[in-house]
Amino acid sequence: MIDSAILEAFFEECEDLLVALSDGLADMRDGNADSETVNAVFRSVHSIKGAAGAFNLDELVGFAHTFETVLDELRANRLSTDDTLLRVLQRAGDILADLVDAARDQVPADRAQVDPALSELQSFLGTSVAEEEEFVFEALTLSMDGPERLGSYLIQFQPGRAFYATGNDPALLISALQDLGPVQVHAETSGLTDDLTSLQWDEGYLTWKVELADQKNDLAIRDVFQGTSIFDLFRNDEASASACSVYWNGLAARFLCQA
Amino acid sequence: MSAHILAIDDSRTIRALLTSTLEAAGFAVTTAVDGVDGVEKFQSANADLVITDVNMPNKDGFGVINDIRSGAVNRAVPVLVLTTESGAALKNRARQAGATGWIVKPFDDDALVSVIKRLTGA
Numbered sequence: 001m002i003d004s005a006i007l008e009a010f011f012e013e014c015e016d017l018l019v020a021l022s023d024g025l026a027d028m029r030d031g032n033a034d035s036e037t038v039n040a041v042f043r044s045v046h047s048i049k050g051a052a053g054a055f056n057l058d059e060l061v062g063f064a065h066t067f068e069t070v071l072d073e074l075r076a077n078r079l080s081t082d083d084t085l086l087r088v089l090q091r092a093g094d095i096l097a098d099l100v101d102a103a104r105d106q107v108p109a110d111r112a113q114v115d116p117a118l119s120e121l122q123s124f125l126g127t128s129v130a131e132e133e134e135f136v137f138e139a140l141t142l143s144m145d146g147p148e149r150l151g152s153y154l155i156q157f158q159p160g161r162a163f164y165a166t167g168n169d170p171a172l173l174i175s176a177l178q179d180l181g182p183v184q185v186h187a188e189t190s191g192l193t194d195d196l197t198s199l200q201w202d203e204g205y206l207t208w209k210v211e212l213a214d215q216k217n218d219l220a221i222r223d224v225f226q227g228t229s230i231f232d233l234f235r236n237d238e239a240s241a242s243a244c245s246v247y248w249n250g251l252a253a254r255f256l257c258q259a
Numbered sequence: 260m261s262a263h264i265l266a267i268d269d270s271r272t273i274r275a276l277l278t279s280t281l282e283a284a285g286f287a288v289t290t291a292v293d294g295v296d297g298v299e300k301f302q303s304a305n306a307d308l309v310i311t312d313v314n315m316p317n318k319d320g321f322g323v324i325n326d327i328r329s330g331a332v333n334r335a336v337p338v339l340v341l342t343t344e345s346g347a348a349l350k351n352r353a354r355q356a357g358a359t360g361w362i363v364k365p366f367d368d369d370a371l372v373s374v375i376k377r378l379t380g381a
Contacts (some may be wrong), residue, residue: 167337
């Protein structure tokens with residue numbers, strides 16, 4: 001449910017951002033297109049887009065995204081501020097303001113005005129804009145004969161320096177696994193030495209082995225280590241990776257995961 | 260005691276949305292308006308988790324993460340980056356800086372709360 005007070009605050013913020021956008025574009029027209037000015041213009045559009053998305057204002061988000069992309073190309077010096085671009089940016093600023101008004105008044109946008117401005121912006125992007133790669137984590141898929149049946153998993157992971165350096169805690173992972181079913185937890189301490197003074201405070205020396213019973217499949221386990229669809233736990237590179245091994249009834253499925 | 264979240268974003272709308280969502284879930288929330296404000300408040304906030312935008316004036320999200328990870332206090336706090344961007348290059352940059360995770364706007368309230376609870380043990 002949309003909070004009406006926050007929505008109203010959003011439109012008030014848009015007014016301020018549109019003023020900043022207009023001021024920035026005016027400076028650019030006057031010959032002042034330094035990085036600070038271009039960044040300020042970019043952030044105005046970026047902020048409108050970011051907040052509009054929270055209220056499902058799709059027409060506004062869509063136009064702002066293209067507008068923002070052109071500005072990003074400009075601030076990366078892949079575009080230059082010639083008269084044509086400045087004219088297009090000015091028009092885009094006007095259209096963005098119209099789209100904010102339409103969203104506030106809950107009326108459809110005037111596509112007869114929006115679409116030409118959108119096409120003009122897109123003409124600066126051409127076909128060379130690289131596709132952004134989504135960060136994708138893939139686990140090995142187990143092939144199972146027959147219907148799913150309950151089994152026990154042995155999960156083994158050894159947190160490394162990068163794991164701790166990014167604010168993670170193995171206790172929280174183990175707690176999350178405990179929420180999935182009966183567990184037995186064992187800490188392998190062979191990585192420790194008798195000389196405590198040689199240990200680094202930010203290094204990991206323990207290997208955790210968690211036996212988790214009564215699981216239909218590995219999906220919930222992957223979720224503990226991978227996170228939700230909108231949240232990526234960062235994956236360490238191979239050199240510093242904390243390899244996570246999961247065994248299902250004797251079959252091995254190895255996850256290279258952040259834990 | 261409820262976990263304390265420091266939310267850094269130059270958009271007052273996003274700050275309001277985060278505060279509303281997180282306080283409703285029982286978290287205590289401190290907000291900051293940009294990276295400089297965020298780092299200053301981090302020194303005294305004793306935050307259990309930090310959420311930061313990327314594109315901000317004065318100091319961006321990467322600067323915030325760098326300052327936290329190289330600071331004298333609470334340097335191992337979980338830090339989530341909250342942004343509309345999802346490119347691999349930017350994620351790698353955040354990872355290199357020391358971010359714990361990446362959340363794409365618009366965020367799902369329940370998913371955000373679930374992740375924060377997991378990271379803070381709340």
